[in-house]
Amino acid sequence: MLIKVFGSAVFGVEATTITIEINMEKGIGYHLVGLPDNAIRESSFRIQAALKNNGFKFPGKKIIVNMAPADLRKEGSAYDLSLALGILAASSQIKSEKIHDYIIMGELSxxxxxxxxxxxxxIAIKAKEEGYKGFILPAQNAKEAAIVDGLEVYGVENITEVISFFDDEKPLEPTVIDTRAVFYDSLLSPEYDFSEVKGQESIKRCMEIAAAGxxxxxxxxxxxxxxxxxxxxxxxxxxxxxxxxxxxxTKIHSVVGRTNGQIGLMAERPFRSPHHTISDVALVGGGAYPQPGEISLSHNGVLFLDELPEFKRTVLEVMRQPLEDREVTISRAKFTVTYPSSFMLVASMNPSPGGYFNDPDAPVTSSPAExxxxxxxxxxxxxxxxxxHxxxxxxxxxxxxxxSKAESxxxxxxxxxxxxxxxxxxxxxxxxIHYNAQMxxxxxxxxxxxxxxxKDLLKTAMERLNLSARAYDRILKVARTIADLEGCDSITGTxxxxxxxxxxLDRDGWLG
Known part of the structure; x- marks a missing residue:
C-alpha cells in the first residue's frame, strides 16, 4: 500500500514542502531514500520504540520510504512524526483519508x-501558501506557528493524540492567537531603561541621534x-x-530555534553581543548547510561589538558588505541562501591597550605610539x-x-x-531607503x-580639525537627523x- 505524508524542509528563511512516500509490500527491510542525513536514518529506532510503547506495531514487512524531491538534502529529526504516521497509515493501523490535508512535523521520544x-x-507560512488545511506539530512550537492566519495549527504532546485525531476518536483543539493583540501587548516597558544611567547626558543625546537616523x-x-x-x-x-x-x-530566529515559545511573535528588537573570539562563519552565517549568523540574528535590531580592536581583522572585514547591502548571500555548489541583515552596528573600544588615555595618573598608561x-x-x-564616533x-x-531620576x-x-x-x-x-543612514x-x-x-562653518571645521574626506558625507547625514529631531526642514549651522x-576618530592624531 502506498501512502503520501507531507513534511517540510527549511533552507535559509524559506520552507520547501517535502513529500514522504511510504510503500509497504511483502518482504523484509526498511529502506529510506531521498538524501536523508544520519538523524533521519536513525528515526526507525525512535519510531519503533514509540509505537510499541503506545500499543502499536512496527510492521514486519518491506518498507520503502522516499523523501521527495529526492535530490534535495534533508536533515534533522523533525520528520519522525510524519514517518511514523505514514507507516501506521500504510499498514492500515490508522485511517488515512485526512492525512494528506496536513503538514506534519515533530521529533519523537x-x-x-x-x-x-x-x-x-x-513552515507554517509555506503550508498556508500551498493551501494545506492545517499544520500538526509539537505543542512547544504551536504559538509560533499560530502567528500565521488562515491555517489550522494543532499543537500536540504525544503521538497518540494525532492518531486519535485521524481515527476520528478525539478532535484536536487548534491554537488560536490574535497576532496584533499579542504584538501590541508586548510593547511594554523595556528591560533596560535610560533612566537608570547616571550622568552621560551628551552620550545619551548621541545615542538618541543614532537611533533616530x-x-x-x-x-x-x-x-x-x-x-x-x-x-x-x-x-x-x-x-x-x-x-x-x-x-x-521571528522567522530568522525560528530557523535556529531561538524563539520564545510562550509568546511566539518577537515584538522587541533583538540585541546581539557576540564575544570577540567569534569566527567569521559564526558572525556572518554559513556552514555546510548555511545557518544565519549573528548579523542576521540582529536583523531589525542592534549588533553590539564590545572591545572592537580585539576582534580578528578578518571577522570585522566580512561585515563590510552586509553593512552596505543589508543582506548576506551564502553560496554553495548546489544552492544559494540569502539572509536579511539590516542592523544597527554599535561598537565600543578602549583608547589604548591598557584601557586608559595617555594619563600619568591612570593605573595603566600607554605611549602615543601604542x-x-x-x-x-x-x-x-x-x-x-x-x-x-x-x-x-x-x-x-x-x-x-x-x-534624581533621568529621562526614561x-x-x-x-x-x-x-x-x-x-x-x-x-x-x-x-x-x-527608509532612514537617513541609508542615504x-x-x-x-x-x-x-x-x-x-x-558651508563656511563645515569648511572651517574640516580644515582646523584635519577631518578626513570621508567625514563630509557622514556629518551631513547626522546633521540631517539632528534637524529631523527638532522638526526642521532645513539644516542650520547649529x-x-x-x-x-x-x-x-577622523581627527588628526587618532588614526593617522
Whole structure:
C-alpha cells in the first residue's frame, strides 16, 4: 500500500514542502531514500520504540520510504512524526483519508512524546501558501506557528493524540492567537531603561541621534565609563517594530530555534553581543548547510561589538558588505541562501591597550605610539560605515550619587519615532531607503542642502580639525537627523556644529 505524508524542509528563511512516500509490500527491510542525513536514518529506532510503547506495531514487512524531491538534502529529526504516521497509515493501523490535508512535523521520544522543532514559522507560512488545511506539530512550537492566519495549527504532546485525531476518536483543539493583540501587548516597558544611567547626558543625546537616523556608532572610553551599559539600552529607544518587521525577525530566529515559545511573535528588537573570539562563519552565517549568523540574528535590531580592536581583522572585514547591502548571500555548489541583515552596528573600544588615555595618573598608561597601533587595528573601510564616533568619559562621583531620576527610554523613544516618521515620508518614493543612514550621494545632495553660513562653518571645521574626506558625507547625514529631531526642514549651522563633534576618530592624531 502506498501512502503520501507531507513534511517540510527549511533552507535559509524559506520552507520547501517535502513529500514522504511510504510503500509497504511483502518482504523484509526498511529502506529510506531521498538524501536523508544520519538523524533521519536513525528515526526507525525512535519510531519503533514509540509505537510499541503506545500499543502499536512496527510492521514486519518491506518498507520503502522516499523523501521527495529526492535530490534535495534533508536533515534533522523533525520528520519522525510524519514517518511514523505514514507507516501506521500504510499498514492500515490508522485511517488515512485526512492525512494528506496536513503538514506534519515533530521529533519523537521513545515514549511517544514530542520534542520541539526548528523553523515552525517558515513552515507554517509555506503550508498556508500551498493551501494545506492545517499544520500538526509539537505543542512547544504551536504559538509560533499560530502567528500565521488562515491555517489550522494543532499543537500536540504525544503521538497518540494525532492518531486519535485521524481515527476520528478525539478532535484536536487548534491554537488560536490574535497576532496584533499579542504584538501590541508586548510593547511594554523595556528591560533596560535610560533612566537608570547616571550622568552621560551628551552620550545619551548621541545615542538618541543614532537611533533616530539608524546611524552606526562607536564609543571610545576607558573601562567603567558606561559604554556597555549605554549600548544595552539602545534598543529601548528605537522605534517599535512594525508587524512586518516582527514577522521577519521571528522567522530568522525560528530557523535556529531561538524563539520564545510562550509568546511566539518577537515584538522587541533583538540585541546581539557576540564575544570577540567569534569566527567569521559564526558572525556572518554559513556552514555546510548555511545557518544565519549573528548579523542576521540582529536583523531589525542592534549588533553590539564590545572591545572592537580585539576582534580578528578578518571577522570585522566580512561585515563590510552586509553593512552596505543589508543582506548576506551564502553560496554553495548546489544552492544559494540569502539572509536579511539590516542592523544597527554599535561598537565600543578602549583608547589604548591598557584601557586608559595617555594619563600619568591612570593605573595603566600607554605611549602615543601604542595607542596609535591599537586604534589602527580598525580598518578605514569599516570606519567609513560608522557615522558617529563619540568619546565616553568616566562619570564623576557627584553624578553617580545624584538621586534624581533621568529621562526614561519611553520619552526618548517618542522623539525618535517622530523623527523616523519624517524620514519615512521623505523616502516614501525610494524603495531601498527608509532612514537617513541609508542615504547615498544622490539623496545627500537632494535632502542635505546647506546655506552659505553652514558651508563656511563645515569648511572651517574640516580644515582646523584635519577631518578626513570621508567625514563630509557622514556629518551631513547626522546633521540631517539632528534637524529631523527638532522638526526642521532645513539644516542650520547649529545642526552642523553638533554633527562635527561626533567624528572623533577622523581627527588628526587618532588614526593617522
Amino acid at each position: 521513545l515514549d511517544g512524546s514530542l520534542q520541539p522543532i526548528k523553523g515552525a514559522l517558515p 539608524g546611524h552606526n556608532i562607536i564609543m571610545i572610553g576607558p573601562p567603567g565609563s558606561g559604554k556597555t551599559m549605554l549600548a544595552k539600552r539602545l534598543p529601548s529607544i528605537l522605534p517599535p517594530m512594525s508587524l512586518q518587521e516582527a514577522l521577519e525577525t 595607542m596609535q597601533r591599537y586604534l589602527s587595528k580598525i580598518s578605514g573601510p569599516l570606519l567609513d560605515r560608522i557615522d558617529i 563619540i568619546e565616553v568619559t568616566p562619570v564623576p562621583f557627584e553624578k553617580l550619587s545624584d538621586q 527610554s519611553v520619552e526618548i523613544r517618542k522623539r525618535v519615532t517622530a523623527a523616523r516618521q519624517i524620514q519615512t515620508k521623505r523616502f516614501a518614493e525610494i524603495s531601498h 547615498g550621494v544622490k539623496q545627500i545632495k537632494s535632502f542635505c542642502k546647506l546655506d552659505e553660513a553652514s 545642526h552642523i556644529s553638533e554633527a562635527i563633534q561626533y567624528r572623533s
